[in-house]
Amino acid sequence: MQHERMMQIPQRQRPVRALAHWRFAADRVKSGSIQAGSLVIEDVSGSGNLIESVVVHHESKGQTCLPLSWTNSAHGEEGLVFYNDRIRSARGCYFQTVKDAPINRERFEQGYTIEAIVRLPQPFHEDRHSWMGVMTRQGRGADIGRKGENELLATLSVSNCKEYQWVCHPMNRDTSVTNWSRYLKADEWHHVVIINDTEQTLLYVNGICDYNSPARDIAGIAEVEGRGWNIGASEWGGRLDKLFSGAIREIRIAGEPLVRADWLIDSKPQQVLQGTNERIVLLNGEDNYNFAFIPDPQKLVYLNPEMFTAQVEWTAQHHGKARIAMTAVLGDIVDHSEALDEWERSSKAIDIMDQCRIPYMMTAGNHDYDADDTYLRYYGPERFAHKDYYKGCSPSRYSSYGVIEAGSYFYVWLMVDMKHLLHDMSWCKGVLGQHRHLPTILVSHDILYAERDGERRIPHDSENGTIIWEELVAPNNQVFMTVNGHYDGAVHRIRRNECGKEVIQLLINYQDSYRGGNGWMRLAEFDERANRISFRTFSPWVERLAECAAPAYPDFRFLTGPYDCFQLPFQFQERFNLE
Incomplete structure (x- = not known):
């Protein structure tokens, strides 16, 4: 991720020069009305970039009212609500710039800042709302000889995962570049800011910059002569595609990169994470040791690889x-199994542990599988064969196990592959049968998920988790902990096996949080003398940031929420008496 301080945005010397500025409020209507079936909204920048409504999907002759409504402005939340639903109605509406609008010809060669204040619909339906356009430049890359038959010139769209994505064909490149946000909640206002300084492009949502294209030297936005901009609609293949549902309050376009102080509103994120930047000292006594868990690094490897490397x-x-x-990687080492650059980036980072001879184990996640078994080429048994703690793999070659000494005990680490669970079941049972007297941690990508009930999180077994519990955990008293990723969030519980002994179960996954996880990983500190295990969520990436400047939200060294930082009493001698 490129941080704001890395972009050289000049300090404000004069008032913002807006190229276009649309406020979606009833008092900004130039002509027409919702009831009359036509609406023209003025450009408050004074640049003459009027936008006019366009009706599509007429459902009956004589109907004129647009599928729009003004939001309730009693609380200052003015805006225009779009009811574009192809399933429920055959009538839709969006806006486009008028034919002679100056913004149609603008190439943004000195950089730009695009701001949109948007609210997504609730409920958000993936089939009806994915890839709908907030703002799109008409035309496609192929129209001007660019690569990609259907590539858009520029669009701010909403993905099927409720991410904002800015895709743009710069003036100086043959292909498009893309910026992403994290997954976002529907039915709340988002202030989206896209800033380009001719070198790079950054995308912020509510003041936070999550992911950005690694491409550099990005100048301008390509345009097709005679084409304008859509507001509330995307295009594909040069044709109108998905219409927007939700609300738009305001859109402003400036022909330069703006400093934060000059944005439309003071974008301060709602603080949903609890954390601290105070240093927490890990115990390093003779009876203390840590196990580290790196949760689903897929988004980091894909978009913020420096964070995974920092971990x-x-x-x-x-x-x-x-x-x-011991360090365990919980699966989804890549986001796209077909992308060799992701495999190479992840492997280069993991090689650091190889070179330093650091014990680690891995399991695959659903994003890691493909027809060519690329995961095995990078992380198969051959990578571990020379490691003395590594003891073998299953017939599928995806499951594996190792034995490591820590404190007073030897621990078995059983990595159970989610896809080949049933195929590897007999082998897994054989490993457990051969090591009944050694405490065992079972790791698989898919075991627990969590449902939210207000501030509470309620853990449940997944389908795989039920099989793992009934076949591998409950009957085998030595399995005292299971760990998985895959599902969003973090949760833990204690469950009793067939012998009545406690089993700690952990879900650890921060990929849907800020910046794909912001480098957070889980440390489990075993304190044999105090008979407890302390769990902490720590970001080496934020630790590195703190060397340069005081980090601010959401850059916490340690997360301190009840599901991120907690202690559990654990009677080691009693629990590990496995005779």
Whole structure:
């Protein structure tokens, strides 16, 4: 991720020069009305960029009222609501700039800032609302000889995962570049800001910059002569595509990169994470040791690889000092199994632990599978064969196990592959049968998920989780902990096996949080003398940021919420008496 401080945005010397500015409020209507079936909204910048309504999908002759309504402005939340639903209605509406609008010819060669204040519909239906356009430049890359038959010139759209995406064909490149936001909640206002300084493009939502294209030297926005802009509609293949549902309050376009102080509103994110930047010292006594868990790094490897590298480097550097006995990667090492650059980036980072001879184990996630078994080419048994703690793999070659000494015990780490669970079941049972007297941690990508009930999170077994519990955990008393990723969020519970002994179960996954997880990983500190296990969520990436400047939300070294930082009593001698 490129941070704001890395973009050289000039300090404000004069008032913002807006190229276009649309406020979606009843008092900004130039002509027409919703009831009359036509609406023209003025450009408050004074540049003459009027936008006019366009009706599509007429359902009956004589109907004129547009599928729009003004929001209730009693609380200052003015805006225009779009009811574009192809399933429920055959009538839709969007806006386009008028034919002679100056913004149609603008190439933004000195950079730009595009701001949109938007609210997504609730409920958000993936089939009806994915890839709908907030703002799209008409035309396609193929119209001007660019690569990609149907590539859009520029669009701010909403993905099927409720992400905002800015896709743009710069003037100086043959292909498009893309920026992403994290997954967002529907039915709340989002202030989206896209800033380009001719070198790079950054996208913010409510003041937070999540992901950005690694491409550099990005100048201008390509245009097709005679084509304008759509508001509330996307295009594909040069034709109108998805219409927008939700509300738009305001859109402003400036022909330069703006500093934060000059944005439309003071975008301060709603603080939904609890955390601290105070240093927390890990115990390093003779009876203390840590196990580290790196949850689903897929978004980091794909878009913020420096964060994943920071996790691995910190683990390697603190292996001895923090007494990190084992590190486990919980699956989804890549976001796209067909993208070899992601495999290469992840492998280069993991190689740091190889070179430093740091013990680690891995399991695959659903994003890691493909017809060519690329996961096995990078992380199959051959990568681990020379490691003394590694003890073998299953017939599928996806499941594996190792044995590591930590404190007073030898621990078995059983990595159970989610896709080949049933195929590998007999092998997994054989491993457990051969090591009945060794405490065991079972890791698989898919075991627990969490439902939210207000501030509470309620853990449930997934389909795979039920099989794992009934076949591998409950009958085998030595399995005292299970760990998984895959599902959004973090939760834990204690469950009793067939012997009545406690089993700690953890879900750890921060990929849907800020910046794809912001480098957060889980540390489990085993304190044999105090008979407890302390769980902490720590970001080596934020630790690195703090060396340059004081981090601010959401950049916390440690997350301190009840599902991120907690202690559990654990009677080691009693629980590990496996005779």
